[in-house]
Amino acid sequence: AxxxxxxxxxxxxxxxxxxxxxxxxxxxxxxxxxxxxxxxxxxxxxxxxxxxxxxxxxxxxxxxxxxxxxxxxxxxxxxxxxxxxxxxxxxxxxxxxxxxxxxxxxxxxxxxxxxxxxxxxxxxxxxxxxxxxxxxxxxxxxxxSPKIKLRMLNHWDNLDRTVERGYAGFSIWDWHKLPGYVDPRYIDYARANASLGINAVSLTNVNANAWVLREDFIEKVKVLADLFRPYGIQVFLTARFSAPIEMGNLETADPLDAEVKNFWKERVDMIYKEIPDFGGFVVKANSEGQPGPHEYGRNHAEGANMLAEALAPHSGIVIWRAFVYSHEIDEDRHKQANLEFEPLDGKFMDNVIIQVKNGAIDFQPREPFHPLFGAVDETNLGMEFQITQEYLGQATQLVYLSPMWEEVLQSKTFRPSPNSTVAGIIDGSATNKKLTLMAGVSNIGTDRNWTGHLFGQANWYAFGKLAWDPYQNSSDIANEWISLTFGKDPETKSKILSIMLQSHEAAVNYMTPLGLHHIMGRSHHYGPGPWVEGGRADWTSLYYHRANTEGIGFDRTATGSNALGQYASEIASEWSDPNLIPEKFLLWFHHVPWDFQLKSGKTLWEGIAFHYDQGVKSARSFHQTWQTLEGLIDQERFNHVNQLLKIQVKEAEWWRNACLLFFQTFSNRPFPDDIEQPT
Ligand code: GCU
Incomplete structure (x- = not known):
């Protein structure tokens, strides 16, 4: 079938x-x-x-x-x-x-x-x-040969088999039946990853449950590690920083406390007895309410190094996430990682990698590269991409993510040297680092086709390819995936390719054009929600778009939060001018009057309307193109994608209508005549 x-x-x-x-x-x-x-x-x-x-x-x-x-x-x-x-x-x-x-x-x-x-x-x-x-x-x-050492999937899978931000069914890890029952699917999973060169997997959610570190769970993990070993795949787990309290009966998780250190040392030794090539821990600490070293007045380096010391004798590593922010702090979230990590440059042990999320805000449809890339020299930095489409249509939309990743990887950081790029930093060539990492938050679940939307497979595929070689191009990757998936008929291939290559820009257009961001429905992040207001210190007013009668956008220049100041001066000076900044980032960094003139000659208001309208038109064209494939590909996959593309058109219209009608309450301007009028 x-x-x-x-x-x-x-x-x-x-x-x-x-x-x-x-x-x-x-x-x-x-x-x-x-x-x-x-x-x-x-x-x-x-x-x-x-x-x-x-x-x-x-x-x-x-x-x-x-x-x-x-x-x-x-x-x-x-x-x-x-x-x-x-x-x-x-x-x-x-x-x-x-x-x-x-x-x-x-x-x-x-x-x-x-x-x-x-x-x-x-x-x-x-x-x-x-x-x-x-x-x-x-x-x-x-x-x-691969250019990056650790090419890793991060599963955000809970022990009860729900998957955080998972849209393809439940977790494929059947903890209840392990270690006795070995689902053949584990092998197919390993084959798929190995075929791309993916060589590491973290099995559990970054919002971690300490229980996975118990002996009985480690026995289950061991089964997976044994299965994956011949495929070259190393297993990692997420470590909950408060585990010494929750399962060690200690009163503290202070990383400098001798008993706490001992707890982790014993845990780690126990794990390595079962799994001699265990990879190490992925840690989310002091972020979104997760426990961490800050509770004890210690910093990220003290927290990470404590775990790194326990792992070092076994050649294990700590992957410490830079996605740190507290929703209780009235500070631009964009700045928080750099504020916390820049002062710690050089303080992390050699077997620690700081895993930096793609985007200082949160996996948005388009983000400028994270300012931590280029800001530190003495710290191993890895990239975290999100393969699961939390903010990109979840499992109902066809969005090929590779062009978004490529754009970020190719971005010039200007640091440490004038020609440095993000790719050069994460493959270690620009910074002379050996311990390198690209991680992708998995989009895999128990759905028959693994990823919910068939085209989610292309994102898994492209992630693996870019982790192997971050300089590859999205069109080549897509072409290869299409041949492997749909065969070599040139007409079929070129039609599918054209949909895929336009799909990311289309989604940006109908969701968050011109640098708008995080205007999704609150907490579920599905569909539009620009009206979300207040309730959290870091949202100040009206989420991140800050529309008012004057204009729209988040001022991150020196007159605002000055997050721009965290980038290299080449970038900071160019981007602080609304006429010089690439328009795709305009509203990310500037609060701009509604009548501001765009390069096209349109006013900002007309431009916003134009982009939303274009997004809808693209989504419709994808559906139309797809329909011409009937008979050229099998009916089963034709129908699957066809139905989803129909949903995508509706969702694009929903986004356009909701956002434009809402923003119009601030702009107080009519919609331009040359777009379909939102209703
Ligand atoms: C996002 C996502 C959360 C996740 C977090 C993280 O905020 O919505 O579900 O836990 O990222 O990356 O830690």
Whole structure:
């Protein structure tokens, strides 16, 4: 059934006859140069691929017995590789691989060679991908390696299987039936991640429950860790800072208290006894009411280092989140992370990474990059993207997020050097760091197709690709995903691609154009809610848009909160001028009069109306384009997406009407004639 369960690993029959024979030969003579659990995984995957491509099993041979496809590590294949080639492969690092033809004794062999079995696995998945996309070519070689060390999914899954901000059913972790019952889905999950190079997963919600650190839960976690290991996936857990009180019977969780330190040391030792390659902890502390070191007058570094000390002997790490703000403080939330973390630069242990959310506010449809990138030199910084679409239509809207991530990754920070970019900081090249991280808040649940909306799969896919190489482009990633998901028909591909590539800008247009942000319905964040008012110190008046009869927007220049002052001076000076700042960020940083002139010649009011209207038109065009795909793709997925696109059109109209009619009560101006009038 085309229900989406197989994700991008749906190995369809090969349609190119000549390539077919060549590749089929490879599958009929497979030789492994060694034995280990990861090779067992590769064997199984070869079985699935061969069945799918050719409808028969692969044949495993001996070396001197027509073995056409060679699989092994660099060291295992030493005698077949020249010295220069060995050096080249070695330089790719532990997880890198090379694949290409080796001529040996008058025969040629196609070899997939990793520096480690996991590297080999990555090479095999890439080999399959080349077959699926019709780009396999035995005469050209390919080598690749990840640019970021930790490529990680963060599940916001609770122990009762609800998922915070999850829109695809319940958590796939069945804690109740673990450790005894092993859901086959865990393996498919591991395969999907490994195929993208995702090598770490945090299983539990950042709003953490201390119970997951109990022995009985660790036994369950161990089962998952054992399953994931041959796929190269390391397991992390979220640690609740107050666990020493809640489960250790201590009176304090003060990170400098000897008993507290001891509690964590014992807990960590216990975990490593069960899971020797346990990754470490992800921690949300002193944010949104979560416990943390501030309760004891200690800072983030003292809190993080206490855990890092317990983990260090086991090579574990602490991923400490920079998403810190208190809704009780009357300070621009945009500034809080820098205020708390900049003074601590250089104070964190080497095995601590500060995980910085994409956007100082909160995963908005479009945010300027977080000002912590570039503000600290002596601190490991990782990126946190949100794959689940909390603020982007949840599971009813098709929004391909890769262009948004790409925009952020490519952003120039001007620090530490004039050419630095966010990508350069998180891959460590700009800052000379080895411990690097890109995390994505997962959009996965028990829904048959994993992500609720079929196109949510593309976001999981794109996240994995960008975590591997943050310099890739969204269009290439989308093209590849479409081929793997819908096949290679050019018409189908180009139509789907055009929808995907426009979808993020469209959502920004009908939700939060020109730098508007956080005007979603209160707490659920679904649909418009610009009228939300007060009740929290950090909201001051009217949420974040601050509309009044004069104009609209949040003044973050020197005359306002001066969050802009936290960026490099190149940015701060340019963006503090409403005529120079990129218009997409105008209302993020400026309170602007309704009659302010935009670059298009329109007034701000007309421009806002125009963008909302454009957003609706785009959503309608997606639905129209999709309808022309009927018959070109299977009815099952056609219907699934078609129904959702219809909902998306309604939601876009809802956003436009709600926001424009509401903002009109301040602007007191008519809608321009050239847009559809909101009602
Ligand atoms: C957002 C989200 C919360 C989440 C928080 C976080 O505010 O709405 O559900 O807990 O981010 O990232 O910690």
């Amino acid at each position: 085309k229900d989406g369960y197989k994700l991008w690993l749906d190995y369809q029959p090969i349609d190119n006859a000549s390539l077919n024979t060549e590749i089929e030969e490879l599958f009929k003579g497979v030789y492994f140069f060694g034995k280990n659990p990861t090779y067992e995984v590769i064997k199984k995957e070869l079985g699935l691929a061969s069945k799918g491509f050719f409808n028969h099993n692969p044949e495993f041979k001996n070396l001197n017995q027509n073995a056409h496809l060679w699989i092994g590590t660099r060291t295992e294949l030493t005698q077949y590789l020249g010295l220069e080639q060995q050096a080249k492969i070695k330089a790719l690092g532990d997880e890198g691989y090379w694949r290409g033809t080796i001529n040996q004794g008058g025969e040629s062999h196609y070899a997939i060679v990793g520096n480690s079995p996991i590297g080999t696995l990555y090479g095999v998945f890439d080999f399959f991908r080349s077959i699926q996309t019709g780009t396999f070519d035995s005469s050209s070689e390919k080598s690749d």
